[in-house]
Amino acid sequence: MAQPKYTTHPGMVDILPDDVRKWQYLENLIRTEAEKFNFEEIRTPIMEQTELIVRGLGQLTDIVSKEIFAFSRGEDNYVLRPELTAPVVRAYVENHLDQRGGSQKLYYIGPMFRAERPQKGRQRQFHQFGVEVLGSSDAVADVEVIAFMIHIYNKIGINNTTLKLNSIGDPESREKYKEALKAHLKPNYEKLSEISKKRYEKNPLRILDSKEEEDKPFIENxxxxxxxxxxxxxxxxxxxxxxLTDLEIPFEEDPYLVRGMDYYTQTAFELISPDLGAQDALAGGGRYDLLVQEIGGQPTPAVGFAAGMERLFIACEELGIQLGSEKVVDVYIVTLGDAARKWGLSQLPKLREKGVSATMDYMGRSMKAQMKDANRENAHYAIIVGENELTEGKFTFRNMKESEESSLSFEEILEKF
RNA sequence: GAGCUCGUAGCUCAGUCGGUUAGAGCGCCAGGUUGUGGCCCUGGAGGCCGUGGGUUCAAUUCCCAUCGGGCUCCCCA
Structure with missing residues (x-):
């Protein structure tokens, strides 16, 4: 097929009406369930200052070093947000949300941007939902965050997931560990993969994440x-x-679980699904007790997670889970002739006023074509109006599913709803 | 940044060992039913066979390049 003149950028996709229904279903579910946990939604701009993202996530992370969409305009530097933890923290500090008292329990839904090579479960514009709890260092916060994450997947019916858990400690613990790890690897430095050699000085923890065969023996012990x-x-x-045990949330400890952003401290976790293929992380998160301060706020402990919505949909497809329902319309007004069209147009608002969804033909087509259209649109009822109906004030009210019809005045039809 | 793979109708895909007007199913439009959808029957529209170049009397088919999609490595959602 010939390539169209204008297309989306690679890794950015249109979400068409048939798919939007499942997005709306998921978004509604997230909002409903988040309210049950007493999380409040926060919305931040799509673009942030580049410096916030660089400082927040860490200069050396993959995201910052090679995956951000950034540009400048005059004096200002813009970056399309690659994740939402740093922006939410920025909003927390900028708007003095701590002054609302207590811990802040926030959730978000929205698009993120990373300049990666697209593949299954990976796009350049993708969508995440997530929560951030700011102001509590208590493990209760960690566990509520994890519980909410799991809760969403369970509600949808994705149950065959694995929660991986680790603690990467505070900076002091981590420094000690880094030295020990480097000491362990040093004798075999030359045998490490090229990537791991690079990480050795900059961020040795990431070597633990390596999937290179030659690194495995050294990682294992x-x-x-x-x-x-x-x-x-x-x-x-x-x-x-x-x-977690009290809540009967199963988890698997993974002492080598290291997350991609520099801001993590203490608890780190990932939710893995066997249904996703190469990109098997459904969601991930952890504690970030130093980020608020790093960004210029008062020292504030915090914990959160982010979940990929596209990946959730992939898992649903693999499991045969249908999200959202079929498109329907309550009433389709079938009109014959100009007078009937004029009449139909003026009755639509009355139906909608009653909360009844209603439409009619916009193309001046034959009755047969209109009936076909009503069928295609999954109309529950058709109101058929021609000259006879107009003069008598009685209209054909057809139940499309039952194929039954009666002759009623418009007032009587309105009574039906 | 690197590798693999695929580009024929709106969609899913046949096909051409190089040779007149390139096919099917679904979808779309219309007719059969001059005021009744879904099922059925009939017909129609819709393709520079992704693009450019090469070889050839002749290329959608072979070769090269390029663009685009998909998958994979790295890493993440």
């Missing part, structure tokens, strides 16, 4: 961070595990 946690961190981590 590497020291684990949980052995280097200080007392504070150990205490927090065990509380998280204790509460």
């Amino acid at each position: 590497a020291p684990v961070i949980t052995d280097y946690l200080n007392e504070e961190s150990i205490k927090h981590y065990s509380k998280v595990k204790e509460y």
